[in-house]
Structures are given as structure tokens and as C-alpha cells.
Amino acid sequence: MADKAEMTPLGEDDLDALFNAARARPAEPSVALYERVLADAEAAMPAPAARPAHRRGLAARLLSQVGGWPAATGLAAAAAIGVYIGMAAPSAVETMSGGYVASTSGYGMEDLMVSYAGLMGSGG
Amino acid sequence: MVMALDALSDVPDEALLIAYGNGDRDAARALTLRLTPRVLGYAARVLSDRAEAEDVAQEAMLRLWRQAPKWRQGEAKVTTWLYRVVANLCTDRLRKARGQDLESVPEPEDDAPGAEAGLQQAARAQALEDALRALPDRQRQAVILRHLEGFTNPEIAEVMDIGVEAVESLTARGKRALAASLGGRRAELGYEDG
Numbered sequence: 001m002a003d004k005a006e007m008t009p010l011g012e013d014d015l016d017a018l019f020n021a022a023r024a025r026p027a028e029p030s031v032a033l034y035e036r037v038l039a040d041a042e043a044a045m046p047a048p049a050a051r052p053a054h055r056r057g058l059a060a061r062l063l064s065q066v067g068g069w070p071a072a073t074g075l076a077a078a079a080a081i082g083v084y085i086g087m088a089a090p091s092a093v094e095t096m097s098g099g100y101v102a103s104t105s106g107y108g109m110e111d112l113m114v115s116y117a118g119l120m121g122s123g124g
Numbered sequence: 125m126v127m128a129l130d131a132l133s134d135v136p137d138e139a140l141l142i143a144y145g146n147g148d149r150d151a152a153r154a155l156t157l158r159l160t161p162r163v164l165g166y167a168a169r170v171l172s173d174r175a176e177a178e179d180v181a182q183e184a185m186l187r188l189w190r191q192a193p194k195w196r197q198g199e200a201k202v203t204t205w206l207y208r209v210v211a212n213l214c215t216d217r218l219r220k221a222r223g224q225d226l227e228s229v230p231e232p233e234d235d236a237p238g239a240e241a242g243l244q245q246a247a248r249a250q251a252l253e254d255a256l257r258a259l260p261d262r263q264r265q266a267v268i269l270r271h272l273e274g275f276t277n278p279e280i281a282e283v284m285d286i287g288v289e290a291v292e293s294l295t296a297r298g299k300r301a302l303a304a305s306l307g308g309r310r311a312e313l314g315y316e317d318g
Contacts, residue, residue: 027165
């Protein structure tokens with residue numbers, strides 16, 4: 001008769017008590033497992049948001065203020081053309097500027113220049 | 125570290141995973157401490173093998189780390205996704221083990237005797253784990269997820285990649301089988317009569 005009683009399935013409440021007992025015994029990972037998981041996390045971690053590796057130099061910062069390399073090449077070209085015009089003094093430029101000044105003021109080009117001779121004379 | 129983890133204790137799993145994906149080490153530590161015991165517990169119950177369960181837990185967490193940069197917010201619960209990975213890894217290992225030696229399942233370890241009050245609880249938990257081990261794999265997984273891990277039936281359906289009705293059927297049959305097999309250990313478990 002005892003056998004018959006033992007073969008009776010557990011009731012719902014008894015089974016729930018067993019589930020509660022099992023839930024009360026959570027798995028405790030070993031320290032070694034935590035370390036392995038953390039090491040994997042470290043190895044698989046994506047790089048943080050990109051930052052410049054080092055500060056840019058003075059030249060690069062000045063360059064960025066005027067618009068970077070494209071603007072700098074434009075400035076250099078303009079400067080080179082200016083030097084060329086000054087050195088070569090093409091006749092077209094001289095004629096145009098000289099004619100314009102002469103026709104509007106009646107003064108020669110030399111009258112518009114600073115007279116160092118006068119300055120030296122007044123000082124002495 | 126303790127202060128940082130305390131501060132993160134209320135942060136949802138998904139927010140921590142995204143933070144980890146952005147290079148946050150504290151988020152990695154918090155997720156490790158929070159999720160490793162859960163996946164280990166689940167794998168240990170499904171596999172009944174502590175060493176295998178540790179390997180599965182580590183592998184599942186590694187897959188979580190690799191998924192972090194690709195994680196799409198709001199698409200899935202982190203735990204559901206992770207348990208699904210664990211379930212698949214366990215299924216693979218059970219299939220391989222079945223192909224090798226059915227009798228090689230290790231015997232449960234005898235726990236060192238604890239306090240008197242805890243002995244019966246430990247005996248009950250052990251008896252349940254023994255009975256779970258005798259269930260077919262799918263029934264065992266469904267019962268563990270429902271009654272030990274606290275998942276809802278739709279969540280279990282997602283983890284096991286089956287329909288909700290199939291989950292209900294598996295858990296019902298699993299519980300009936302457990303009740304039947306544990307009925308024979310009633311006295312041992314402190315249940316004097318049926």
C-alpha cells in the first residue's frame with residue numbers, strides 16, 4: 001500500500017515548493033569564469049569614439065583658419081603673380097596706371113612720391 | 125568599481141550593452157556580473173554538467189559582446205536574445221553528447237552539509253534537478269525557462285524558436301512528468317502523504 005501512495009504524482013503546490021527551492025540556489029560562477037568573460041569583453045570591445053591622436057601643429061592650425069590647403073594655394077598663386085607684375089612692370093600696366101594718374105591730377109608720378117630729400121633738408 | 129556598479133544597477137541591460145558598444149568598461153563589468161550567473165544557471169540545468177555549462181556561458185557572453193556594436197535598439201530583449209544563444213549552444217552540445225555516450229552524464233555532486241534548515245531545501249532542489257535531467261531536452265528547456273528562469277510563454281517561444289502553443293504543451297507535459305517521477309521520492313522530500 002505504501003508503494004501505491006509513493007506512486008501518486010506530486011501535487012501542484014509540492015512541485016511549486018521544489019521550484020522555489022531550486023530558484024533559491026542560483027548558480028555561482030567561479031572567479032575564473034568571471035575573469036574569462038571580462039577578458040573576452042575587453043578583447044571584443046569596440047574602440048571608443050575617435051579622437052585626434054595628438055594636437056596639430058601651429059602651421060596646420062593657421063592653415064585651417066584661412067580655409068585649408070585649397071585656399072593657401074590660391075593665396076600663393078596671387079602673391080606670385082603680384083611679384084611678377086612688380087618685377088616685370090609690363091607696359092600695359094604702366095601705361096594704364098600712369099595715364100590715369102597723369103590725366104586726372106596734372107601731377108607727375110614723382111610728385112606723388114615721398115620726398116626724402118626734403119625731409120633730410122629740413123632736419124639738417 | 126563598486127561605486128560605478130552600484131550606480132549602474134538600475135540601468136537596463138540594453139542601455140548597458142549600447143554603452144559597452146561605445147567602449148564603456150564599467151558597462152561590461154555590470155553586464156558580466158548581472159548576466160553570467162543567469163546564463164550559467166540555465167546552461168548548468170539544461171546540460172547537468174558544470175564545466176560544459178561554464179564553456180557555454182562564456183561563449184554566449186562572447187557572442188553578446190560581439191553583437192553589441194550591431195545591436196538594434198528595441199528590437200529584442202537582451203536576456204531573450206542571450207538565452208536563445210545559450211539554448212542553441214546547449215542543444216548542439218546535447219546532440220554531440222548523445223552521439224557519444226548516454227551513460228557519461230555525471231552524477232550530481234554531493235553538497236557539503238549546510239545548516240539544518242537548509243538541508244531539506246537543498247535536497248528538494250537536488251531532487252528536482254535529478255528529475256529535470258530525465259526529461260526530454262525540449263521539455264526540460266521549456267520547464268526551466270518557465271518555472272526557474274521566470275520567462276513568459278511568448279518569451280520562451282522566442283528563445284526556443286517555436287510557437288506559444290508548443291511551449292504550453294511542452295511545459296504541461298514536462299510538469300506532469302516531473303510530478304510523476306518525484307512522486308516516488310515524497311518521503312525523502314518531506315511530503316508525508318499525497
